[in-house]
Amino acid sequence: MVADSNPRYQINFLRDELTDMVFYSYMYRTTDDPDLKENFRKLAATESEHANFWGESLKSSNVNMNKIKYRKFKYLFMIIIRKVVGKSLIINLLEHGEYQSIKKYKAYLDNYKEDDIYKKKVHDLIISEMEHEEIFANKISNSEKNIQKSRDFLYGMSDGLVEVLATLVGLSAIITNHMDIALSGMVVGISGTFSMALGAYLAQKSQSEYKIGLLNRKHIFSKSRAIENMIGKYSAEATHSALNTAVSYILGAVIPILPFIFFSRYVAVIFSVILVFVAQGISNSIVALSLNIPIFKSGLRSALLALGAAAITFTAGEIFHLLFHITLF
Incomplete structure (x- = not known):
């Protein structure tokens, strides 16, 4: 050698x-x-x-x-x-x-x-x-189907992280009581969960009905047990997709809300931003992993975008506070 x-x-x-x-x-x-x-x-x-x-x-x-x-x-x-x-x-x-x-x-x-x-x-x-x-x-x-499920879960979690963080940080500019901010975030999280789940259900339902229609036309004269099982599987896809989206969104929403339950508003903002930065970076790194694209770059970019969304909403809240003298105690 x-x-x-x-x-x-x-x-x-x-x-x-x-x-x-x-x-x-x-x-x-x-x-x-x-x-x-x-x-x-x-x-x-x-x-x-x-x-x-x-x-x-x-x-x-x-x-x-x-x-x-x-x-x-x-x-x-x-x-x-x-x-x-x-x-x-x-x-x-x-x-x-x-x-x-x-x-x-x-x-x-x-x-x-x-x-x-x-x-x-x-x-x-x-x-x-x-x-x-x-x-x-x-x-x-x-394993593409399992990978797609994992990506959908992580995307739902990412939506919960960014949407609720942006809301909480924006409200912290005009609401002084940290528990009121947390409760507001919970309301946003609940409404967002139903909205995301409904959207996922309707989108998947359309796809499933299309696939079931194709099977029914192809096997109109004879349906084997395997075809019936496949139709049943397709019929359940929309419900599974909605549940998966709802759970992932809730998990994402909980992360930025938790600091506001235990800390004063500005301390909570700092902890919430840090937690979302880390969680968003990790979740999107995993998505990048499933897509075989640069992991560190993707995770860092998504985390910075989450911080950008928080900064924009906080600025908007401050503008409302300064221009209209809106402050809620």
Whole structure:
């Protein structure tokens, strides 16, 4: 194995491969799906081979291998994400991670100018990583329905966060009693819940009726038990969508309201803004994860937009207070 004059990249690659190996082994132990379980077993074995490749290369560079371990923080973070968002979205995260590994290896290979045999081995490693990504891409297509449900839940939560925060911050400019602000936020949260749930119900109902109509026309002379079950499943979609939206919106609305129950209005505003900033960033990062778009950028952008909405409504409240001398005690 050839030595690299700058082993820093190889050290990082080794840590990444060790981390993936440990996490794939964990997924193998905790996955029930036989096909996916076998894939994780193979992936863990392949990552072990990749780790050995980088390890042998580093030995040629006289690097102390005893100090190179897997990334424990990343491993624990992945386990937490797996438990919170479930199997469908963690597969997206793994697919995203494999794509990032391919990009890093490709950049490393493009800049490496020394040994052709070594470059060929790195090239083969990249091909292997691309096969990993293909495995996850196939599983993502099979889990699309679950992913869509998760996205809908997170979007509903995001609406509750932003809408109720904006209302509370705007009212805090003209209402002095923090409990009155909290009660106002609850009213907005309740009305928003019904509005969102009704909108989700009507939208899904139209889609479901269209799908049921197609089935009825296609099987007008003979309806099997499977077709009847499918029709029943379609008929329940609107109710499920409304409930999912209502629950997610309520969860989002509760977060900015809670500080106003316990703290004075301006202290509550600060805590509420911080909580929504964090919650909005996390929820939209998960949405970004399910869509395989930049996670940090998407989370930060959505969090800042939530703060922008709060700032605009607070300014509007202050303008009403100054121009019309509106203050409610």
